[in-house]
Amino acid sequence: MGQTLSAPITEKHSTSGHDERLAYGASSMQGWRISMEDAHTTLLQLENAPKGTSFFAVYDGHGGPNVAMFSGEALHKKIVADYAFSKGDYKTAIKNGFLEMDRALRHDPEYGCDSSGCTAITATITDNNILYVGNAGDSRAVLGSNGTAIAMSNDHKPMNKAEAARIVAAGGFVQYNRVNGNLALSRALGDFEFKMNAMLGPEEQIVTANPAIREHKITDEDEFLVLACDGIWDCMSSQDVITFIRKGIADKIPLERICEMTMDHCLASDCDMAYVGCDNMTIIIVAFLNGRTVEEWYEHVSNRVAVRLGPENPSESRPNGDEDPDGTAGDGQLLPPPSKAESHPLYYMDNVDME
Numbered sequence: 001m002g003q004t005l006s007a008p009i010t011e012k013h014s015t016s017g018h019d020e021r022l023a024y025g026a027s028s029m030q031g032w033r034i035s036m037e038d039a040h041t042t043l044l045q046l047e048n049a050p051k052g053t054s055f056f057a058v059y060d061g062h063g064g065p066n067v068a069m070f071s072g073e074a075l076h077k078k079i080v081a082d083y084a085f086s087k088g089d090y091k092t093a094i095k096n097g098f099l100e101m102d103r104a105l106r107h108d109p110e111y112g113c114d115s116s117g118c119t120a121i122t123a124t125i126t127d128n129n130i131l132y133v134g135n136a137g138d139s140r141a142v143l144g145s146n147g148t149a150i151a152m153s154n155d156h157k158p159m160n161k162a163e164a165a166r167i168v169a170a171g172g173f174v175q176y177n178r179v180n181g182n183l184a185l186s187r188a189l190g191d192f193e194f195k196m197n198a199m200l201g202p203e204e205q206i207v208t209a210n211p212a213i214r215e216h217k218i219t220d221e222d223e224f225l226v227l228a229c230d231g232i233w234d235c236m237s238s239q240d241v242i243t244f245i246r247k248g249i250a251d252k253i254p255l256e257r258i259c260e261m262t263m264d265h266c267l268a269s270d271c272d273m274a275y276v277g278c279d280n281m282t283i284i285i286v287a288f289l290n291g292r293t294v295e296e297w298y299e300h301v302s303n304r305v306a307v308r309l310g311p312e313n314p315s316e317s318r319p320n321g322d323e324d325p326d327g328t329a330g331d332g333q334l335l336p337p338p339s340k341a342e343s344h345p346l347y348y349m350d351n352v353d354m355e
Contacts, residue, residue, distance in 0.1 A: 004032040004271045004278055012263065014256040019044050022054055022125065023287040023294050025255025029263045031231065032271050032278040037061030038229055039072030039118070040282050048080050052127025055079075057120060058282050059189075060139050060229035064116035067105060067190035071118055075101045075189075079124070090124060091213050094134040099202050102189050102209035117183075117190030120211070121153060121227050123286065129218040131225070134211040136187040142238045143216070144224045146304065147246055149238040152214055152225070156187040163187075170197050172206035179207060187211070218288050223301050224249075225286040231279035235266035245285060250305040252298055259283045 014027040022044060030036040039059040046055040055076045061068030079085060079097030098120065105111045119137025126132075133141045133152040141152035158164055158174045163186040167174055172194065175181035179194060187208050194207035203210040226241055236244065244265065248258035268277030289297050 003034045004275075005034055008032045008267060008278075010264075010267065012260050014260060015042060016254060016256040017042065017044055018287075018289075018294050021052060021129075021289055023255060023289060023297065024056065024284060025257070025259050026056075026282075026284040027256055027259035027263060028282040029260075029267075029280070031263075031267055031281055033280050035065065036280055037065040037068055037116075037118075038231075038280045038282040039065070039068040040227075040284060041072050041076060042284060043076065046076060046080060046124070048077075049085070050127055054125040054286075055122065056125075056225075056227055056284050056286055057122040058139050058227045058229055058284060059118045059120050060137065060231070060280070060282070061116055061118040062183075062188075063191075064114065066111060066114050067116045068118035070105065070108075070111060071101055071120060071189050074104070075120060075122065078104070079122075090126065090130075090132045091215060094122065094124065094132060094213055095211055098134060098136060098189070098209050098211045102195075102202065105190055106192055106195075111190070114190065115193065117188040117207075119185065119187075119229065120189055120209075122211075123152075123225055123227060125218070125286075129288075131216045131218055133214045133216075135213075136189065136209050136211045138185045138233075139227070139229045140233050140238070142226045142242060143222055144226065144242040144246065145222045147223075147242065149242040151238060152216070154212065155230075155233075156185055156212070158183070158186040160186070166204065166208070167206050170200055170204055170206040183207065218290070220290050222288050222290075223304075224288060226283065227286070228283040229279070229281065231281035232262065232266055232283055234279065235277050236262075246301065246305055249298060250302045252302070255285045255287065259285060 009030040012027050012029045016025045024042055026042050028038055041057040043055045046053045059068040059071050078100045079093050082093040082096040085093035119139040121139035121141050122134040124132040135153035138155040143150040143152050158179045159177045164174050172180050178184050189209050191207050195205040245258055262283055263281040266277050271278040287297055
């Protein structure tokens, strides 16, 4: 945890937008940290991509803001520029885009010597309503479907067995649940001090930018997607976030304002005793209109909330991003379903780390 201020900076930078398919709200807040190291991207129409292709992302920086800021400006361009994107092979394009972003950072004279790094959680939504989530690090994507939180990513932590095995094989170690006793996550853009083994490829380094990728067909049961940094997820479970947002929607509160309220809810009253709630915070809510206007979508979700369609108790739904301590659910395995939703159509085989 970085240094903190004597009082939090609670000024928020919020945006919103919509088209005929999606609506979004986004907000970020520096909070107690001495600097703002998060970045995010919200593009209803991804440039140089087929019409109706959207892109949203959150980048949680550490050790400085530079890698996060540059990635926020460039990663989506790397993905679109990859040969596979024009062929509709979005999973390959996302993987190649992450790795090319990392390569570009490393060979840039300004960023190559920078000691900072960042997580990356991205959502690419195609014109035929296919959602592709790419993830490196411990920022998180969670789908709100009929009020149930569905994990679209797994946190990449060094204590996960699969991650620890790669770390050790590359010459590193895990101490105090950190990479080499230092870094609290096991995949990231930047952090080049952990990518120095010339005998190994980029996917095999102590810390890798190789993303876990999931593909999901959006249905009418899917209400919205949340992308956020760990400044949110350290304070609230995935289900608590979905429930909190859903209540705001039922009250007809604008999405960007719900983002602001979520951050205020997570903000610690002080940082003297604990660091939870003291981090930078960034959150994006993406609404799936599914043929409705924004007003009709609000009414649709409100009606579902009114009849309590969805879990009434957070314990009835998927836990937060640490439900996979072995780190294997992000490698082509079925995720464990919530206890009351074992037949839910959203439990699918994900596609990750295509070798």
